[in-house]
Amino acid sequence: MKLEHVLIYGMGLMGGSLSLAIRESFPNAKVTAVVRSLRSKQSILEKKLAETAFTLEDKENIDFGQFDLVVFSTPVASLVSLIPSLPKGNSTIYMDLGSTKQTIVEAVDRHFGEYEHNYISAHPMCGSEQTGPEAAIPGLYRDKLCILTKPKHGSQFAMEFAKKFWETIGSWTISMDAKVHDETLAYVSHLPHVISTILVNVAGKNETTMDQVASITRPITGGGFRDMSRIAGSNAEMWISIFKENKTFLKHSIDDFIEQLTIFRNLFLDETNLDEAKIKSIWDLALKHKETIQKTK
Amino acid sequence: MKLEHVLIYGMGLMGGSLSLAIRESFPNAKVTAVVRSLRSKQSILEKKLAETAFTLEDKENIDFGQFDLVVFSTPVASLVSLIPSLPKGNSTIYMDLGSTKQTIVEAVDRHFGEYEHNYISAHPMCGSEQTGPEAAIPGLYRDKLCILTKPKHGSQFAMEFAKKFWETIGSWTISMDAKVHDETLAYVSHLPHVISTILVNVAGKNETTMDQVASITRPITGGGFRDMSRIAGSNAEMWISIFKENKTFLKHSIDDFIEQLTIFRNLFLDETNLDEAKIKSIWDLALKHKETIQKTK
Incomplete structure (x- = not known):
């Protein structure tokens, strides 16, 4: 061309x-x-x-x-x-x-x-x-x-x-299509950026964690936290612009997240029993979805 | 030795x-x-x-x-x-x-x-x-x-x-100390694993997203989603055991997460205005915490 x-x-x-x-x-x-x-x-x-x-x-x-x-x-x-x-x-x-x-x-x-x-x-x-x-x-x-x-x-x-x-x-x-794009991107890109940012702020607000962080010269975090926080807080201006343009789908994706996280959280309400089968099924489902989304299987 | x-x-x-x-x-x-x-x-x-x-x-x-x-x-x-x-x-x-x-x-x-x-x-x-x-x-x-x-x-x-x-x-x-360890690890390790797993399941439940995923042979996700989902759904047995042992601190960390995510979500309730300064401050705080936690500054 x-x-x-x-x-x-x-x-x-x-x-x-x-x-x-x-x-x-x-x-x-x-x-x-x-x-x-x-x-x-x-x-x-x-x-x-x-x-x-x-x-x-x-x-x-x-x-x-x-x-x-x-x-x-x-x-x-x-x-x-x-x-x-x-x-x-x-x-x-x-x-x-x-x-x-x-x-x-x-x-x-x-x-x-x-x-x-x-x-x-x-x-x-x-x-x-x-x-x-x-x-x-x-x-x-x-x-x-x-x-x-x-x-x-x-x-x-x-x-x-x-x-x-x-x-x-x-x-x-x-x-x-434009609408399909914006909804899909809310789930595979915009929501992950929000989640990463909130995760870092949640750890950052916990005093015990931050006392430990302050007590040593090297990071106390492993590869999981490192990966989960890589995109946190980056490029605020760009993200504010994206959130403004896509606020309806972003809100939906956040609500879906809060809903599923609350269901998970409530599995721990019972002080003596833990519905292990339910946790296992949430974990297995994630593995299956991950393979489907990332085409690794 | x-x-x-x-x-x-x-x-x-x-x-x-x-x-x-x-x-x-x-x-x-x-x-x-x-x-x-x-x-x-x-x-x-x-x-x-x-x-x-x-x-x-x-x-x-x-x-x-x-x-x-x-x-x-x-x-x-x-x-x-x-x-x-x-x-x-x-x-x-x-x-x-x-x-x-x-x-x-x-x-x-x-x-x-x-x-x-x-x-x-x-x-x-x-x-x-x-x-x-x-x-x-x-x-x-x-x-x-x-x-x-x-x-x-x-x-x-x-x-x-x-x-x-x-x-x-x-x-x-x-x-x-054992208690300090368990609280700190809830925030820097156990919560991230939960969040990663829920994120994949939230995307996996969204029909528009999964229709797009199914329509093509390569992944539609970028590096953000890939990093955020790496630890999702892995090693269910081990995590169930960890969650059982650390359920009180894990619950606290999830509650903190839901609280901060809800605050963020409610910034989008107003259909016409968006509190950009507030989003900026959340983003900047995450950047600062990330540098502190990962000792990059």
């Missing part, structure tokens, strides 16, 4: 890593970046993550129509405010890397109305606790899932372009 | 790995194992995890007094039923690898009464989702924390022996 001029609007870890992936798979493509600060602009040019960089102040001078591909890598809220300014009727392909889809697709539908357009919403399922273009990772998108969501009047051409683009940089793709 | 005859009573992953560690650090020590089945006995002898192996049926023929060190690597409930049969007054050092301490230490105190004895309860903070001696890992204990709990009348000699033993095989040690 041909790719000569790409605009990456917002160049943090995701956008920066995308630039590295484009440089690898499309060595002739020129990358232009839009960033927030002069400092970022300088750092991006120094690291050669883009040939040209604009700050937000210059953004009026950007002609979207001159690019083959424009990728928005900004929080969803900023993106939604940008969509109404997209030119209609040119051949530029638009994409975003948003973590939720309903709000984006609604804004796209509203903006383009009945016109066929080339906007496809993408969600590459990868990332890092690190932030900023300095943390850009070569190969971040390799072997990762990228979910593609086609708005109602998105063109088949744009959808095929998007699929081919992501596959060329090494991702594998599936298409998902 | 001198170590010639070691008995490892119960040889699964932990006991088998301990045998490998002893072979490395004490090449002259002879290891004897007690196992449940003839099949295990055969497999252990074939893999040279022990020079001699007894099944439970032969256990009457074992003279604890002939060993320098006896390590119990059985579920806590089996251990507690074994403690009353320990001979008093010999120089053998007794240890266990139990994941909870109060029940064990109470049984030890009850059995030895006012006599000074050589029983030290140890909790090496490591493991694996795998089970059985076939899964024994060389170096499992290297660079891991081993918590040592001295019962009221445990000898200083035994405590020093235990410390030196674990340090020789590469662990680092701290001593902890």
Whole structure:
């Protein structure tokens, strides 16, 4: 596929890593970046993550129509405010890397109305606790899932372009309806981030635990806690944005969690007996679901 | 330190790995194992995890007094039923690898009464989702924390022996009171295992999620879910035993979790406003606690 001029609007870890992936798979493509600060602009040019960089102040001078591909890598809220300014009727392909889809697709539908357009919403399922273009990772998108969501009047051409683009940089793709995406992601991504964060705060509030933590110079936790807390508290701004966009499904997933945890907790109410068979069945079910979800069996 | 005859009573992953560690650090020590089945006995002898192996049926023929060190690597409930049969007054050092301490230490105190004895309860903070001696890992204990709990009348000699033993095989040690151990472990280990298991079951019960999972051949989950579910549903028998022994602290930790999760959930009740500052403060607190607990700052 041909790719000569790409605009990456917002160049943090995701956008920066995308630039590295484009440089690898499309060595002739020129990358232009839009960033927030002069400092970022300088750092991006120094690291050669883009040939040209604009700050937000210059953004009026950007002609979207001159690019083959424009990728928005900004929080969803900023993106939604940008969509109404997209030119209609040119051949530029638009994409975003948003973590939720309903709000984006609604804004796209509203903006383009009945016109066929080339906007496809993408969600590459990868990332890092690190932030900023300095943390850009070569190969971040390799072997990762990228979910593609086609708005109602998105063109088949744009959808095929998007699929081919992501596959060329090494991702594998599936298409998902916006609502299905947001509900599924609440359960497999947003809820896990909430749970990890709360877990750390629960341990952090227990005085006995924190006294022990303070009494020694090395961590008292094993691999279980380490894994369970890796994503805790990371990237607050991004998560607040995701939670806002997906609050209905997130609430449902939290309620489901509280419900199942309360059932488990109540197995211990009886001081003398413990329903071991019930715990065993909860454990076995988790093992089965884990294998199904992670395709290990 | 001198170590010639070691008995490892119960040889699964932990006991088998301990045998490998002893072979490395004490090449002259002879290891004897007690196992449940003839099949295990055969497999252990074939893999040279022990020079001699007894099944439970032969256990009457074992003279604890002939060993320098006896390590119990059985579920806590089996251990507690074994403690009353320990001979008093010999120089053998007794240890266990139990994941909870109060029940064990109470049984030890009850059995030895006012006599000074050589029983030290140890909790090496490591493991694996795998089970059985076939899964024994060389170096499992290297660079891991081993918590040592001295019962009221445990000898200083035994405590020093235990410390030196674990340090020789590469662990680092701290001593902890039994009750403090059980409360701390509820928060940094037992609760995380419950949370991981419930999380997988919550995702597994959501139809939209499972429809998407079923629709494709590769996992739709990212690194977050993978890490958060790694310990889910593993080793049901062991965990049921731990939960039984530590149910009061486990209940407290679950209640704390439900309380903090409910507070978070209620931040989303207002359909129009979201208390972003509050979410930010929860996220920042988690980051701070994570750094403190894991000593990364």
